[in-house]
Amino acid sequence: MSIPLLICDDSAMARKQVKRAIPEGWDVDITMATNGVEGIDAIRSGKGEMVFLDLTMPELDGYGVLEKVKTEGHKSIIIVISADIQPEARERVMGLGALDFVKKPIDGKKLTEVLTKYGLL
Template identity: 75%
Template sequence: MTIPLLICDDSNMARKQVARSLPDGWDVDITFATNGVEGVEAIRAGKGEMLFLDLTMPEMDGYGVLETIKAEGLKSVVIVISGDIQPEARERVLKLGALEFIKKPINKEKLTNVLQMFGLLD
């Protein structure tokens, strides 16, 4: 079954890097969002059952996205991918419902390992 995957990051280069790091043969339908507002709209439209989320973005940051998902009871499995590696940031996103926090720059092996660890790959 194809998984609606949303990559939400204000950096075009980072969005492309995440897309290139996806496991080979993973059955996903990718949507891109350039800020948190676009990201939340895409999740509401059913395009983000799986979400790879940056924290630092204009209009609405990743924390705001996580808070909105929680407040509205939206269905989305979230993995944060960010350069903000402070322990407080990791702790905060996990409390807000993110499954995991991966440090940028991401690589295929790390992403695949995290997806397998949580049973998100066949």
């Protein structure tokens, strides 16, 4: 059964790059969101069991998405993929329930390592 995977990033180029990094043969059903509001809507409708989330987005940023996921009780597995690699950002997202924090840009090798580390592949 396919895993509903949400890629939430305001950059079309970044979304495509994350999609290309997804390991071949990983059975996922991909939904794209261009901001946090679209992302939360997708999660609420069951399209974000697994989420690759950017932090800096219009309307609702990644921190806001993480807060809503937590307060609304969604069971999404969220990996933040962001260029903001300050230690404070990492601590904050982990405190809000993210599974991991990965530096942008991500490639297939790194994404495979992260997914394997958590038994998601």
